[in-house]
Amino acid sequence: MNLETIYRTFIVFIAGYLFLRVTGKKAVSQMHTFDLLYIFVLTNIISTPVEVSNVGKAILYGAITVILYKIFIRLSLHNKLRWILYESPTVLIRNGDIDRKGLKKARMPVNELLSHLRVKGYTDTRNIALAVMEGTGSISVIPKSKYRPVQPNDLNISVKKEYIPIPLIMDGQIIYHNLKYLKLEQGWLMNEVKKMGEKVENIILATFLDNGKLFIDNNEIINHRKDPYYYKPGEDN
Structure with a gap:
């Protein structure tokens, strides 16, 4: 060298x-x-x-x-x-007002800014407290307090701790290290699967819930033909 x-x-x-x-x-x-x-x-x-x-x-x-x-x-x-x-974040909207200098610096037309807001679930710039283009190019949006989603704390409601369902079967294969983590035997899992009339190889996902029960999502799709709530785009309807 x-x-x-x-x-x-x-x-x-x-x-x-x-x-x-x-x-x-x-x-x-x-x-x-x-x-x-x-x-x-x-x-x-x-x-x-x-x-x-x-x-x-x-x-x-x-x-x-x-x-x-x-x-x-x-x-x-x-x-x-x-x-x-690294580049500093660029303010695009501040307190409901579009920052023209920020848009020019980010080389972003207004219609593109509006599309980013729609992706985040906001349609009116007046409802935004702060919108920023981060150093990575992604857009962060913070709504004004009265337009943000209601939090349990706003209503003085206590909620239980968040629980992430633990996969035990994925794509027809048993996740043995998760069984070991939960200190469960394979026999227990097979018994639960059998009680639900399923076979491991047909299960796309089975998770262990916070109530100690097993939830199974198999490969079968219920036929909801002609039900407007289950409309599927394309010609397959």
């Missing part, structure tokens, strides 16, 4: 970062600039031996790219450097 190899890889990495930074957050939606650049560069390096028979050089450049990526990620953990390496 010589100095020129490291230098050339570093220059490519920095140049790519600057190009993506200039392009804007919309182009790197759901990913930070560094992450996207890392994938682009590494993919290109790995695919090089397909065109040029020089596997050793490709592996060397790939290793340098990984090291550079790790260094930049480590630097981004420091608050002062983070604001230099």
Whole structure:
């Protein structure tokens, strides 16, 4: 490994970062600039031996790219450097008013902003306290307090602790480590399946509920033909 190899890889990495930074957050939606650049560069390096028979050089450049990526990620953990390496969030709506400067900076037309709000379940900009384009290009929306969903705490209602059903059978296969976690025997599971008139291989999903019972979703779909509540788009109706 010589100095020129490291230098050339570093220059490519920095140049790519600057190009993506200039392009804007919309182009790197759901990913930070560094992450996207890392994938682009590494993919290109790995695919090089397909065109040029020089596997050793490709592996060397790939290793340098990984090291550079790790260094930049480590630097981004420091608050002062983070604001230099990553783009700051861009305000698009503040207290019900659209921020024109924010839209211009994000290169986003109003109709696209409205479509993002609809995806989040909001149709009126006046109901939004804050809408922000994050560094990853995703849109965060915080509604005004009177337009947000009602929380149990607002009504002084106490709710039970959230429980995530634990899969015991998936795609016709028993999840043995979950059985072990619950300290249940396979015999118990097979007995429950038998009581419901099912076979393990026909079960798409079976979960252990908080009440200690087994819920089974099999492969059978009940025929709801002509029922408007079960309309299915297409020509299969």
